[in-house]
Amino acid sequence: MKDEILTYWEMCGRQGMALQRGMYFKNAPSHGVILMSRRRNAPYADEMSEDESILIYEGHDVRRNSETPDPKVIDQPFFETNDKPSQNGLFAGAVKNFKGNGADAAIFRTYEKMRPGVWTDRGLYRLVDFSYQQDGPRKVFKFWMESAGFDSTSAQESSEINMVVSRQIPSWVKQLVYKRDKGKCVICDAVDQLHFDHEFPFSKGGTSVLPENVRILCARHNLEKAAKIE
């Protein structure tokens, strides 16, 4: 639902993946994903028109590493170090296809950061133009996006279907849960014989696709819990 408030984990659940960067390009008709922020300390200068019909989304910097300790003084890249297009390059390429070749505009589900760990769904935006412009010492991408409303047949529905039919924990959930629980049993800190556990049992309607319902238990605590349920 548009403007719905979501935790970071719920947002990942909607998209069915661990969202760990801001830009996820996908070719139409699939939807990509963008994460944006207008918070004062946001890493990028994203802007929206007052009626939210237009989003000006800033491209992303080179990755910080020992050779580039300050990405903010370096031109935002078209290419990765392996010469593949960066997300910026993929977005820019989609605009060229849209304007030059009459391709469908790329569409992105857009989430805005409200507070740390708290996001809101801004619906869908179509990518229609971009510029690569001087900004202080370097060049940045500005992607021009127009509101494309909100569709209800989204990742949410498919994840709800998965919730019903599958007790299998998807790998993106395992990845996030492992990181959150620091690779240890959440009860005793054991680091061996670990299992991913449905906190609210799958057999009683617990879901596999929300990381909130999955945790790490050691074999002993896993068995103890099973004994209690029966």
Ligand SMILES: [Zn+2]
């Ligand atoms: Zn334990």
